[in-house]
Amino acid sequence: MSATTVDPWAPADAASGRPLARLNPLAKLVAPLPAMVLLVFARDLATPLAFLALAYVVVLAGARLSARIALLLFVALPAVAVVIGLSMSLWTDPARVGGTTVVQLGGWTLSTGALTVGFATGLRLAAIVALALIAGLTTTGPDLVRASVQQLRVPYRIGYTALAAFRFVPRFGHELDVIRQAHRVRGAHGGRGPFAAAARWWGYLVPLLAGAIRHAERVALAMDARAFGAHPDRTERYLVPWRVRDTAFVLAFWAASAGILISFFPWTP
């Protein structure tokens, strides 16, 4: 998802013609939603593992496997799950979870119970992220906006203005760098500690906001000069229709989710 904040228009999979790219973005968001919500309540290892597997199957079958995606799926996400799993195990009070002792260092013990709790947490978060990736890896910002405007009837003035605002992010990042540099040269708010830092950031805020407001006004004038908002709707060059396959995908995914949830009920170790 981080890539979408930098360049929301970078073509994701749209040209590849892979199945997921051809689905409506809303379908990809709605399908895993029930599973993501219910996973919050799961406490075992099997349920999140099953959903993790489901999400991976869907992404690998439906999206083009770029180096970036492969890195994310096979290195980053597992690493995060392991790190969270381990650290949660260390935090868990062994007295409350029981299980046999795996490691004992002085007064501190690591039990199988603690490991289970820790890794259940790690896997749960990983599964939720993996389910979100189904939409995240195969949807562009503009497509999501278009689908929201076309299916959810979000006013296009809001949707497309939000999209235009994405352009501000890198610009303001650059402007903030320059302001920090300029203030450093002036020797503004020297010193360490949270108060000096707060004063420093407050000092950056005024010029940044002044620049941001001016820029936003200019963009607004440029958009109005090109008839933005003239009519209740506008020509859509990219139609993002809700097709039968979108309904089928959502229903199939819900059925699979229900199957997993029912077979592993009550989702405790």
Place this chain on the structure above:
Amino acid sequence: MTSAVFGAEASTDADHPLPPLVRVRELGIRYEGADAAAPASASFEVGRGEVVLLLGPSGAGKSTLALALNGLIPHDVPAALTGSVEVVGLDTATTPVARLSTHVGMVFQDPDAQLVTGTLLDEVAFGPENLRLPLDEVLTRAEDALRRVGLWERRHENPDRLSGGGRQRLAIACALAMGSPLLVLDEPTANLDPQGIEEVYAALGDLVAAGDRSIVLVEHNLDAVVGIVDRVVVLDHGGRTVADGTVDEVLRMRAAELHDMGVWLPASTLAALRLRAAGWTLEPLPLDPAELHAALESADTSAGGGLHNSSSTTTTAGSAPSEGPSRRSCADDAEAPGAASPLIRVRGLRTRRGRREILHGVDLDVAAGAFVAIVGANGAGKTTLLQSLAGVVPVPRGQVIVDGVDVGRTDLRTLSRRIGFVFQNPEHQFIAHTVFDELAHGLRQQRLPEDEVRERAFDVLGRFGLQDKAGVHPFLLSGGQKRRLSVGTALVAGAPVLALDEPTFGQDRARADELMDLLSGLRAEGTTILVVTHDMQLVTEHAERTIVVADGRIVADAATAAVFADDDLVRAAGLRQPPLRRAFAGLTRHPSLAGVTRLADLPDAAPDERPEGEPADADAAGSAER
């Protein structure tokens, strides 16, 4: 109303052979909270296919007027309107901007502030989509518009990947795609480097050649535009129309009057006015480098000019040959003593930003009191070089010495007493709540007693014409005042060196001139000045020495005239010759004028006004060969 205007098109009206696309009548615009209206009373018309240049001194309200032409004023920007603007008979005060947008397309100054989508094609289609045009019409218009500015091949790219000139061409395509018969361009090249300016004017030239659109142009870079303009409308200080006519009627016949009014004229015209005053006969008055060049090539055939020239030559012939060499020796001065006791000494400078090395071993000496310009294409490393000298970016130890201190080892507080740095946007460096505190900050950092802080701060306020603004918040100053304050804050600690990063970028000519006059004054008092800029005429007018940076290395470092004499070098570095250099270079009839690159090289008063014995360089040089 619309049909009435179209009806008039058929009839042959003697006064207006073309029916007006836009009719501005006694237009006055006063922004909310402003004291006076600017423009106060502008009146003019734009006919079909006409290219109208809107001129006027700074503050006349040219950009405001541009915003009124498609109804953004008063619909989007709150302002009180008197008089009227009619676009094909529609009153802009009552017609929505969206409706007017099909008649008037806009191109603004900042290319970044006009982008809303992710590809060139989407960007151009954005306007037609808003108009609810059918899909194939949207695509036809988008393709046509992109092809006209030469960007069709790049239609799938992100606009961020275009150069500044490319993005401004895209903005023109977007305005074209609206299908409006009139384009209004407000300072379209103010934010561009020389290469970008050239690109945009090539695209505009094609547009004018096609002849299907009217254009209203607000522009300060006149040397590039006079060739494509049909009519010139001039506003005076108060924003009243004082001239409206063809280029010949207004620019050629009334150039001196406009110049006195504070209207910026093409550099070639200013040069020609000076030469005329010195006795040259240049008829008609040249308006661009090519015309001036041609006029000079035929100038000595004119009896009047020749006589005048020879009469002044009799008194000044002795000084004539020294003209060229004297400038060359001035350049030697800049370097020779620099080697002996340089104020700034750079050896093998390698500056990094993150892991990337930007400067690859730069050697440089700058003598005290020099005025040095650092130029180069975008991304060449010129700003990094300037920032390295002032310690704005970290530099390795022992590579930069400024006024006896090693920049790599010195904290910024100490360094601010040696070199002051002025950022491109003055607002970025304001840190206090009043103008006085802004200046006092640098002094208090030196732990000076409060009496002295007050005294010195008020001294600087007086010098920069800000005494009555001491209690004002810096952000509430006018643009010119902000710029002066930013220079003041850089100098208040007593720095003998001032470094400025593109100080005239995005500013109008009058404000740029005001700043350059300020810098010349400081320089006369002994301040050493280093400036990074894209404005080649500014470089040749003010800097005696020019450093050309390309790919992180210095590729040329010599007297300004010598640098610009090497045409291949200038082009290879992504730069362009300043207009005067283009006009004077290669003059075969007056070879001694061929070295002229700046107005100061030309006489600035008529010979009879000049005291006896003072050399009249240019005319003397011009006739010396005879």
